[in-house]
Amino acid sequence: MQDKTRTVSLSEIEEQKGYMAAVRADNEWFAAENGFRRKAFVLTLGCQQNQSDSEKLCGMAEQMGYEITDKPEEAYLIAVNTCAIREHAEKRALSLVGQYKHIKAKRPELVIAMCGCMVVQEHRINDIKHRYPYVDLLFGTSSIHRFPELLAEKLKCKRRVLLSDEKEYVVAEDMPIRRESTYRAWVSAMYGCNNFCSYCIVPYVRGRERSRRKEEIVAEVRELVEKGYKDITLLGQNVNSYGKDMGADYDFADLLAELDGIEGDYLLHFMTSHPKDASRKLIDVMADSKHIAHHFHLPMQSGSDAVLKAMNRKYDFERYIGIVDYIREKMPDATITSDIIVGFPSETEEDFEATLSALSRARFDMIFSFIYSPRKGTPAAEMEQIPDKVKSERFERLLALQNSISLEANKPLEGKTLRVLCDGRSKNKAEAITGRTEGGKIVFFDGDQSMEGSFVDVEIERGDTFALYGKIKK
Ligand code: 5AD
Numbered sequence: 078m079q080d081k082t083r084t085v086s087l088s089e090i091e092e093q094k095g096y097m098a099a100v101r102a103d104n105e106w107f108a109a110e111n112g113f114r115r116k117a118f119v120l121t122l123g124c125q126q127n128q129s130d131s132e133k134l135c136g137m138a139e140q141m142g143y144e145i146t147d148k149p150e151e152a153y154l155i156a157v158n159t160c161a162i163r164e165h166a167e168k169r170a171l172s173l174v175g176q177y178k179h180i181k182a183k184r185p186e187l188v189i190a191m192c193g194c195m196v197v198q199e200h201r202i203n204d205i206k207h208r209y210p211y212v213d214l215l216f217g218t219s220s221i222h223r224f225p226e227l228l229a230e231k232l233k234c235k236r237r238v239l240l241s242d243e244k245e246y247v248v249a250e251d252m253p254i255r256r257e258s259t260y261r262a263w264v265s266a267m268y269g270c271n272n273f274c275s276y277c278i279v280p281y282v283r284g285r286e287r288s289r290r291k292e293e294i295v296a297e298v299r300e301l302v303e304k305g306y307k308d309i310t311l312l313g314q315n316v317n318s319y320g321k322d323m324g325a326d327y328d329f330a331d332l333l334a335e336l337d338g339i340e341g342d343y344l345l346h347f348m349t350s351h352p353k354d355a356s357r358k359l360i361d362v363m364a365d366s367k368h369i370a371h372h373f374h375l376p377m378q379s380g381s382d383a384v385l386k387a388m389n390r391k392y393d394f395e396r397y398i399g400i401v402d403y404i405r406e407k408m409p410d411a412t413i414t415s416d417i418i419v420g421f422p423s424e425t426e427e428d429f430e431a432t433l434s435a436l437s438r439a440r441f442d443m444i445f446s447f448i449y450s451p452r453k454g455t456p457a458a459e460m461e462q463i464p465d466k467v468k469s470e471r472f473e474r475l476l477a478l479q480n481s482i483s484l485e486a487n488k489p490l491e492g493k494t495l496r497v498l499c500d501g502r503s504k505n506k507a508e509a510i511t512g513r514t515e516g517g518k519i520v521f522f523d524g525d526q527s528m529e530g531s532f533v534d535v536e537i538e539r540g541d542t543f544a545l546y547g548k549i550k551k
């Protein structure tokens with residue numbers, strides 16, 4: 078792909094609306110003939126950005142007259158929104174699509190679409206073209222707004238529509254969104270990434286950084302707050318560099334400060350931050366704010382300066398821990414979480430031990446830890462790799478240490494009363510009601526389903542490694 082970025086014009090969006098109307102007319106006719114609507118199933122793999130994109134896919138499918146279902150076997154349209162961050166995610170997408178082949182055997186009318194990060198890569202496009210003939214539609218992250226056009230073409234011409242030469246990265250506004258939740262929402266602040274960390278595929282599959290206009294973001298957040306949304310997360314691969322691509326005279330901290338001025342009872346989160354751009358100004362704005370959650374997700378990746386350099390992360394541990402210390406100084410109640418990769422090529426036992434001591438020093442509330450997965454086309458994939466056995470052994474040691482730190486971080490919460498946004502009955506523990514604290518910690522408590530979507534005060538009785546347990550404060 079080339080590095081062009083562009084805002085999709087209103088007339089292009091209007092054109093897509095025309096295609097939506099055409100597909101809708103066909104689906105209305107089908108419903109009238111058969112007494113039921115055709116259904117669409119969207120499967121999402123990967124990160125929050127993908128979840129947000131899927132809400133747009135569902136929004137468009139709904140406008141096109143489909144009923145959204147969570148049962149692939151009853152669908153007439155299946156879209157798999159893929160992820161490319163690790164090999165596991167790619168394998169999963171391919172195996173799921175393989176299963177959908179059997180549904181298509183029973184219902185040949187079924188249209189199977191693949192989109193998202195995995196299917197922007199040339200080797201994957203070729204793979205799907207030749208080895209997955211039952212995939213009808215294929216389009217990348219920059220063509221999501223063209224879903225109606227591509228689907229209409231497939232339905233009309235009865236042939237596969239596989240995009241393979243997407244030449245630009247776009248920002249598209251005014252697309253229908255079908256939000257999964259009535260109280261938690263994603264709002265994209267920017268798309269893409271310019272950092273080229275040597276292990277990461279994202280800059281290749283999501284393109285260069287491009288920010289949405291501040292007015293659009295403010296209007297979207299205001300509308301959500303007015304509708305009663307309680308928890309709004311601003312998304313971007315690297316939200317801290319918001320505005321730089323537009324040459325704006327305001328930055329991410331200014332955007333947050335402006336959003337914080339919106340009246341209402343809600344919390345604002347953001348992710349993900351790159352330590353090289355996490356400014357003191359941003360932390361000061363958070364500390365002084367009314368609505369910005371005291372939660373910082375700050376991926377460290379490694380505690381070894383040599384590995385950080387090889388990863389092209391542009392900071393060392395000293396700079397990193399300086400930010401953590403400043404967050405704690407300004408917001409002693411802040412929850413700090415991080416991402417760690419183990420088994421990056423060149424990581425020695427000493428490097429790994431540096432990561433362990435960095436965890437002991439930083440004392441994260443929680444980490445997301447990953448075994449390094451080579452990504453075709455990234456510099457680290459060309460380096461000498463570490464044996465799988467060493468990687469998984471280090472991974473286990475990392476988890477054991479972090480588990481004890483998480484437990485130590487949660488114990489002092491016993492006896493405290495925390496404000497929790499209730500998510501209703503737990504899917505895993507049917508007897509408990511669940512929710513999340515301002516910092517995103519899972520809480521199980523008594524209470525009832527009617528509390529879903531509201532803030533409740535919970536007195537914490539037990540702080541465990543992965544969750545807190547408590548009772549509604551009377
Ligand atoms: N292998 C393992 N983990 C990775 N991540 C990104 N690329 C890779 C890779 N190739 C992790 C990083 C990032 C998180 C979203 O995924 O830790 O912060």
Ligand code: SF4
Binds near residue numbers: 270273274279314
């Ligand atoms: Fe990937 Fe690094 Fe960009 Fe994050 S900052 S998306 S890890 S390249």
